[in-house]
Amino acid sequence: MSFQVFGIPVSRGVAIGRAVLVASGRVDVAHYFIEVGGVEAEVDRLLHARDVVAHELETLQRELPEDAPQELWALLDVHLMLLRDETLTGATKHWIIERHYNAEWALSAQLEVLARQFDEMEDEYLRERKADLEQVVERVLRALSRDPAAATSSHVAADVTARDFGGEDPLLLVAADIAPADMMQFKRSVFHGFITDIGGKTSHTAIVARSMDIPAVVGAREASRLIRQDDWVIIDGDVGAVIVNPSPIVLEEYRFRQRQSELERARLARLRHTPAVTLDSERVELLANIELPADAPAALMAGATGVGLFRSEFLFMNRDGELPGEDEQFEAYRAAVEAMKGMPVTIRTVDVGADKPLDRMSTSELRHEHVLNPALGLRAIRWCLAEPSMFRQQLRAIYRASAYGKVRLLVPMVAHLSELRMIHEALTRVRQQLTDSGHAFSHVEIGVMIEVPAAAMMLPLMLKHVDFISIGTNDLIQYTLAIDRADEAVAHLYDAWHPAVLQLIAQSISQAHAAGKGVSVCGEMAGDVAFTDLLLAMGLRSFSMHPSQIPAVKQRLLRADASRLASQLPEVLASEDPQQTAQALFSSARSPTAASLYKH
Numbered sequence: 210m211s212f213q214v215f216g217i218p219v220s221r222g223v224a225i226g227r228a229v230l231v232a233s234g235r236v237d238v239a240h241y242f243i244e245v246g247g248v249e250a251e252v253d254r255l256l257h258a259r260d261v262v263a264h265e266l267e268t269l270q271r272e273l274p275e276d277a278p279q280e281l282w283a284l285l286d287v288h289l290m291l292l293r294d295e296t297l298t299g300a301t302k303h304w305i306i307e308r309h310y311n312a313e314w315a316l317s318a319q320l321e322v323l324a325r326q327f328d329e330m331e332d333e334y335l336r337e338r339k340a341d342l343e344q345v346v347e348r349v350l351r352a353l354s355r356d357p358a359a360a361t362s363s364h365v366a367a368d369v370t371a372r373d374f375g376g377e378d379p380l381l382l383v384a385a386d387i388a389p390a391d392m393m394q395f396k397r398s399v400f401h402g403f404i405t406d407i408g409g410k411t412s413h414t415a416i417v418a419r420s421m422d423i424p425a426v427v428g429a430r431e432a433s434r435l436i437r438q439d440d441w442v443i444i445d446g447d448v449g450a451v452i453v454n455p456s457p458i459v460l461e462e463y464r465f466r467q468r469q470s471e472l473e474r475a476r477l478a479r480l481r482h483t484p485a486v487t488l489d490s491e492r493v494e495l496l497a498n499i500e501l502p503a504d505a506p507a508a509l510m511a512g513a514t515g516v517g518l519f520r521s522e523f524l525f526m527n528r529d530g531e532l533p534g535e536d537e538q539f540e541a542y543r544a545a546v547e548a549m550k551g552m553p554v555t556i557r558t559v560d561v562g563a564d565k566p567l568d569r570m571s572t573s574e575l576r577h578e579h580v581l582n583p584a585l586g587l588r589a590i591r592w593c594l595a596e597p598s599m600f601r602q603q604l605r606a607i608y609r610a611s612a613y614g615k616v617r618l619l620v621p622m623v624a625h626l627s628e629l630r631m632i633h634e635a636l637t638r639v640r641q642q643l644t645d646s647g648h649a650f651s652h653v654e655i656g657v658m659i660e661v662p663a664a665a666m667m668l669p670l671m672l673k674h675v676d677f678i679s680i681g682t683n684d685l686i687q688y689t690l691a692i693d694r695a696d697e698a699v700a701h702l703y704d705a706w707h708p709a710v711l712q713l714i715a716q717s718i719s720q721a722h723a724a725g726k727g728v729s730v731c732g733e734m735a736g737d738v739a740f741t742d743l744l745l746a747m748g749l750r751s752f753s754m755h756p757s758q759i760p761a762v763k764q765r766l767l768r769a770d771a772s773r774l775a776s777q778l779p780e781v782l783a784s785e786d787p788q789q790t791a792q793a794l795f796s797s798a799r800s801p802t803a804a805s806l807y808k809h
């Protein structure tokens with residue numbers, strides 16, 4: 210039966226494929242494809258783990274004390290029976306052999322199928338056996354994680370796609386929630402689209418999905434309950450619709466749209482070498498937001514003239530508690546700097562906490578179990594200043610990379626002048642340490658992110674201590690409007706057009722200019738063409754965004770008259786409905802024809 214689910218669109222385009230359901234709490238299970246030659250060994254891994262667990266359960270049963278309740282003995286019997294049942298291992302083998310899933314992925318996929326069958330059972334006793342099945346699978350997953358073969362094979366994973374081993378259908382990931390750390394794991398992986406039940410437009414999971422440039426819908430509430438393993442699904446990332454088991458006519462319509470958007474993309478890609486200059490000759494800097502050095506080539510391909518935001522915290526994720534040391538960080542920063550071939554690279558110091566925990570906690574786990582108010586807690590610079598030796602280690606690594614190209618350092622979530630003082634003290638000490646140890650480094654410009662309204666409101670004071678600022682609109686909106694950016698329940702109130710937000714952004718840009726300091730915007734607004742005219746009108750000349758968004762933003766600014774836009778800004782800022790006013794006024798400051806743009 211065909212049906213639709215609606216959520217929040219976070220990454221544009223259309224994806225069509227089969228659903229891969231990943232149960233919440235099991236997203237941290239490794240997901241990768243096994244190469245053709247490794248399938249047999251992977252099946253052996255699974256069977257070995259099953260035998261290990263069977264042995265554990267038999268031993269437990271044998272060693273039960275005489276007076277242990279009879280139910281316990283019977284329970285272990287049920288677990289053994291479930292473990293040996295062909296519907297578990299036999300079908301799991303099928304996922305490995307037919308789909309080339311790794312054993313953990315195959316097992317959790319099969320658990321998902323069986324769990325639903327249990328949910329639908331009439332008999333209450335049988336329905337409750339689902340919990341037993343989950344416990345058995347948990348044991349097998351644990352046995353698999355103790356298997357040293359897992360670590361080596363997972364490296365095969367990332368670059369292999371379904372098509373590499375003959376798989377036909379694109380795969381779309383469906384989950385209740387995905388932690389940003391897990392999204393990173395999927396970054397160069399197999400999925401052509403994402404659907405999650407929870408999350409907001411600028412949650413970090415959404416941001417990573419956008420950086421992967423694949424269609425995604427978050428906050429789709431019941432999606433992971435309604436969609437079944439292997440269902441055919443269409444993700445309409447433009448409007449946030451998910452169509453499950455579409456009719457042939459609908460499927461054909463979306464295949465047509467998919468082809469259209471590929472053509473549009475190819476057309477925009479031709480703007481790569483076109484200088485980013487407005488109609489009235491204002492030069493605009495288009496920079497890239499990256500998460501890993503491996504993203505740098507995409508930035509260059511898109512025509513970025515530097516990196517405006519390297520979210521370094523992603524280097525710190527998925528490390529099982531072992532954070533990268535100075536040398537490892539230095540290598541990563543140097544790799545990014547060298548890949549950008551002399552263009553500036555802005556490295557943001559680690560911004561963990563809130564919805565970016567270092568381990569694989571999902572947003573819902575964080576919210577419900579661990580920290581009451583993560584977004585207001587020990588995150589970003591607060592965390593760094595609470596871990597001074599780790600902070601200095603990162604600063605040393607960043608400075609050392611400056612010997613290889615133009616590096617700028619950016620500190621997130623600063624709200625107090627005392628924090629700036631401590632940052633400068635740490636920097637002075639780090640420079641001295643590097644000089645003493647004979648490490649080379651160059652001049653590094655120091656900037657802060659304007660993400661907390663307090664920082665925006667006292668900007669003239671802050672500006673005295675920094676070389677530049679970068680406005681993090683994602684957090685600035687969250688903190689100005691008191692809306693958790695990751696919470697789909699209040700997503701409708703997360704409003705970039707809110708007059709208070711616009712005032713803070715406009716004021717920050719003009720105060721930075723007045724102080725002769727650099728200013729850019731690196732939040733999601735910078736890459737959204739709906740805001741290009743507005744930000745140009747505010748005087749912004751440096752935008753930082755996902756590489757995939759650069760061509761569309763460039764097209765927009767090539768058609769804009771910046772001085773006319775600026776003259777209309779006061780009316781927009783004074784309006785009760787700035788979005789509508791901007792739409793009405795700004796269209797006149799745009800060139801109606803753009804045919805000439807494609808001559809390049």
Ligand code: PEP
Nearest residue numbers: 681682683684731732733
């Ligand atoms: C922001 O807050 O706008 C920003 C760019 O930082 P992040 O999205 O990583 O919090």
Ligand code: MG
Nearest residue numbers: 660681683684
């Ligand atoms: Mg931020």
